[in-house]
Amino acid sequence: MGFTRVLFGVLPKLAKERKPNYDEYEAAAERMIHAIKTGEIELPKKWTPELEEAFGRVFLAERFIMARAANPYITRRIAVAYSKAFSSQADDKEVEEMAKALHLRFRTVRNDENESADKHKRVHMHVVDFLKHAPESPDYSLFYFSLENGEVEMSWRRFARIVEEALKNLLSTQPKSQDKDAEDFAKRVKESLPKRRVRFSTKNQGAFPPCIKALLKRIEQHENLGHSARWVLAVYLVNKGYSVDEIVKVYEPLPDFKERITRYQVEHIKKRRYTMPSCDKIRGYGLCVQNCGIKNPMQYGRRRKNGKDRRES
């Protein structure tokens, strides 16, 4: 559709020809500030070649502003907004077009077993592309897919989700090309960033297990964590006795952060008194980063202390 052509047709051409003008920068900054505040971007419902060109110009201006701002939070939050907007609008043909443009290796096959119209296609995707772009969630663990000869078989819906993720990954790369004219706009966009931050001091973090530390670090780097990663972190912090307010603040750097939703989720975890999942489960989520020799992340601090005591005695 239009957005694929904007990214892979219009944009490379524009980038070679010219730098954005004042009006384009103005429109770009506005769109960015809106996206930072709401986490959303609107894509045109109907594309024409003229609209693609105009949209491309503003998009290019956005990339120059991002390069100038050099702030990964801005880049990632906007990447998330664009990829979500794309997914909510694109039909099957557009998803496939985007997947091809992103160089994903895949083929579609008819699924004759299933009669219902929207599930008639299944997709076989190369395992390397799958590993690179599948969302971080137990639902996308390789174990539960059929894998043969380097191809992962999946439903169309899952395929579309992976395409969205691959698009987000592409847009999350920090643009480098500089234009001095973007300076003022970059400043303006930066000023719109939420003021915060409550960070865990390094001293506090010392008692956290490596998987939790890794999650905190990834949040600080504005990576867009998957649902299970967010859930694990919140359960851990709730069980460690942190308040809902404190925990909600931890999530602020996420590119798709929405306070209301985060608060609701954390409160829900607290109310339901979820216990911390075992290390085996964490491994299943793909979040384990080191073998600490414990069964549950909650044991981490305790064990370490015990070990120390033993050594000292």
Place this chain on the structure above:
Amino acid sequence: MAKIDAKAKELKQALSFREREEAERSPEEKRSDAVFNALLAEYYKKAKLVVPSIERREFGIGYKKKIERRHLAFEDTYELRSFLINETPHYISYSIAYYEGPSLPMEQKGWQGANLVFDLDAEEGSLESLKAVQAQAAELLDLIKEELGAKKTLAVFSGNKGFHIHVWDEVFRELSSNERRKIVEYVSGRGFDYTRLFTKEESGLIRGPKPTGEGYAGRFARRALKILEADPRRIYRNITKEEARVFAEGIKEGIWSRLRAKKLIERFSVIGEAMKIHSIDVDGAVTYDIKRLIRMPNSIHGSTGFRVMPIKNLEGFEVEKAIVFSDEPVKIKMLEDVKKVELLKEDIEAKKGELKRFPLYLAVYLVGKGKALFV
């Protein structure tokens, strides 16, 4: 010429640590070292050296341990061979990674992808453990080919207590450390929740994977049938032969409830356990570390004198096949009591301080293990 001089200088610097080390050796040890090194040099004169893209790999060598010096690089096998003959390292490894400048410091090397490599370890010196790991390596190799679709693979006996599987296909080179971790988890079965393969219907019917299925699910069903055939009581203690047959027939159609036993799904955990490849290095230095050095195939493992041996047929591998030295008797002086060398199936009677005559390959093994010296 200037280039060769520069190279020689570089190597000389790299090797000065060896001189320091040698200075600490007693005359007896030095004499033994000389014999050992001469044997290595003799071997490397004729050894088949095959290192794909040699000029883009970093090499590391050691005498006392696996890696004492790294960042070495060779333009071709000719250079490598003359290095091996002259310097006779007891251990030599190369990077699974390809670099633009393999001899440069780490940050300047320019990483250009890395082979996918799996490391499977057995207990040191135990033949039984090595055999078990060998079977797992064969299983892993099949899986890598059939499921991951790898075409260019090489299984290698590590020369001491395990096996390596190299995957050279280009498509896997670009994988990041995190993506490699996911592959290791998949092939080793860690983090696998087998209950997700099953759905229980209200009628009590349990649907699960069919043995004809692909990927992990199909493998799970096939393993279940294997267990039901060989030792069905691992799944349910009171199962009769007939019940096992009926249960297995059901599984072939994806129906897993044709057995009357309480908590049936929980019992399937035995199958999940049996599928795990425990010997694979899951903490993963080898597979996750995309800058790792791996023992060079066809080199000599200095702790055993065995060849780091590429294996065509994993099932048929025997440790004896990795022996490179002859059985001509030689004299060694024992540094420890030794009763048995399990890997070589040799019972020997040797006391500390004794002078003994052994076949050369066994002598090299004992010297390599630090249990004896050549005299």
